[in-house]
Amino acid sequence: MTPDTLLDLARSLPDIEVQTSDEVLAAYGTDQGPVLEYVNPLAVVWPRSVSEVQQVLRWASRTGTAVVPRGAGTGVSGGAHATAGSIVLSLERMNRILDIRPEDELAKVEPGVINADLNNAAAEFGLMYAPDPASYRMSTVGGNVATNAGGLRCAKYGVTRDSVLALDVVLADGTLISTGHQTFKGVAGYDLTGLFTGSEGTLGIVVGITVRLRYLPVKVCTLAGFFPDIESAAAGVLAVGRARVQPAIMELLDAETMVALDAAHGSLLRSRGAALLLVQTDGYGADAEADVVRSVLTSAGGLVTVEGSDEAVEMVNLRRHSRGDAVHTEHRVGEDVAVPRSRLVSYIAELNSMARRHRVRLKVVAHAGDGNLHPTFWVDKAEGSAAVQRLDAALDESIAVALAMGGTITGEHGVGQFKLRWLAQEQQEEVLDLQRRIKAAFDPAGILNPGKAILTR
Structure with missing residues (x-):
């Protein structure tokens, strides 16, 4: 993009804030994912309405400028990293809860609404928005939709796609479309709502989201x-499953994770065991289900306590912080x-084995109720490039082993x-090619979040 193009951007969007300062570009150039190569965007744009998003996309389509959509920047896979010659389209100021319909158990929101704010609003009607990623106090519903985010309650309530009923989407050329329905059931045509959910902004810019709300549990x-x-x-996770109890939350923390949490928060988790299984039942049957879980876990060798309400809340909050802060060393x-x-048991054993073999540090937390693990590998920077090579080898092996077990990379x-x-x-080549063709149908010029989500040739 030339200075003339930047000037054209400002002139074409006179009512939309556009920033090009080095400080702003650096702040909005990445999310929280690993950075393969630092690339500052050419500008950051903040629309406040659907029509302004359309204006930005029309301008981008006319000039062939790449657009990287961004919510709160809490993603951890680099989905909101700027790419060469791109502008960042920040949707954080489109943050209105447009409607809550308690009788229909749904809400419509703009993409910049914070997950926790939607939950607070829904709670006034005895309802909740089920997807709850660890970043729910900061992450936006639009960002959750972009990545099909999960969270602690996934075991019972599913991922974001399971709660999205309809979407308003601006396509690459500025066209506004609406997909989905206002009902819990609906099978007319292809499921474009499901396709957009999890597409990481590569097919269109989500500007309106209609979500299904669930009942706020009367007991937890x-x-x-x-x-x-x-x-x-x-x-113990498998034993609970065999007992046919469906917890709302079932989280697994290993010894390294508990040590880190104790150091950061002054808790005493590690002194009580070498691994923690945190289970939460909810609804009218919460006590009965908890009794079964207690019996099953005790039989599996666990020391099980029913926590008081204050400590229970604190333990769940500690789990949400288990990823930990970046350490500069x-x-x-x-x-x-x-x-x-x-x-699950075999994979965790393999993770510990490969960590020893590659001489890297490891801690493991997991949404154990649905088999989703978050192992964290690390090495000391002082060890130099050889340690980074060992780290990469451990990461590659962790993926290969998961796939061999019938798993997924994300x-x-x-x-x-x-x-x-x-x-x-x-994914086989035929599937990868089909994804490329879908991308081309929605975004023929390839301007929407290029280099993300799918493999190009």
Whole structure:
């Protein structure tokens, strides 16, 4: 983009804020994912309405400028990283809850609405928005839709796609379309709503979201099962499944994770065991289900306590912080793989084995209820390039082993930019080619979030 093009951008969008300062470009140039190459965008644009998004896309289409959509920037796969010659389209100021219809159990929001704000608004009607990624206090519903985000309640309520009924989407040429329906059921035509959900802004810019709301549980019961090792705790997950109890939350934390949480928050989790299985039941049957879970986990070798309400809330909050903050002395990469639940114990054992073999540090947390694991590998920067090579080898092996077990390279974070290197290992060439053709149908000039989500030739 030339200075004349930037001037044309400002002239074409006189009512939309456009910033080009180095400080702003650096702040909006990446999300929280690993950065393969730092590329500042050419400008950051903040529309406040659907019509303004249309104006931006018409301008981008006319000039052939790449557009990288962005919510709160909490993604961890590089889906909102700027690419060469791009502008960042920040949707954070489109943050209105447009409608809540309690009798229909749905809400319509703009993409910049914070997940927690929607939940607070829905709670006044005894309802909730079920998807709850760890970043729910900061992440936007639009960002959740872009990555098909999950969260702690996935075990019972599913991922974002399971709660999205309809979308308003601006296509690459500025055309506004609406997909989906206002009803829980609807099978007319192809499921474009499902296609856009999880497409990481590569097919269109989501500007309106109609979501299904769920009943706010009348009762929640949280149990903590402390185990002598993580393999025993993972076996406890399968035991709960065999008892045919469906917890709302079932989270697994290993010893390294508990040590890190204790150091950061002054908790005493590690002193109570080498692995923690945090289980939450909800609804009118919460107590009865909790009784079954307690019995099952005790039989599996766990020391199980029913936590008081204050401690229960604190333990769930600690789990949400288990990813931890970046450490400037470490190269650290958090993964997002999923395996069939029956392979959970085997996969965790393999992770620990490969960490020892590659001489890298490892901690593991998991949405154990649906087999989605977040292993974090790291090495000390002081060890130099050899340590980075060991780290990459461990990451590659963790993916290969997960796929061999029937798993996937990403359970909820999305492919983004970082996971493109592994996509062809999971999907056959015919599928990859079909995805390219779908992309071309929606975005023939390839201006929408290029280099993300799918493999180009």
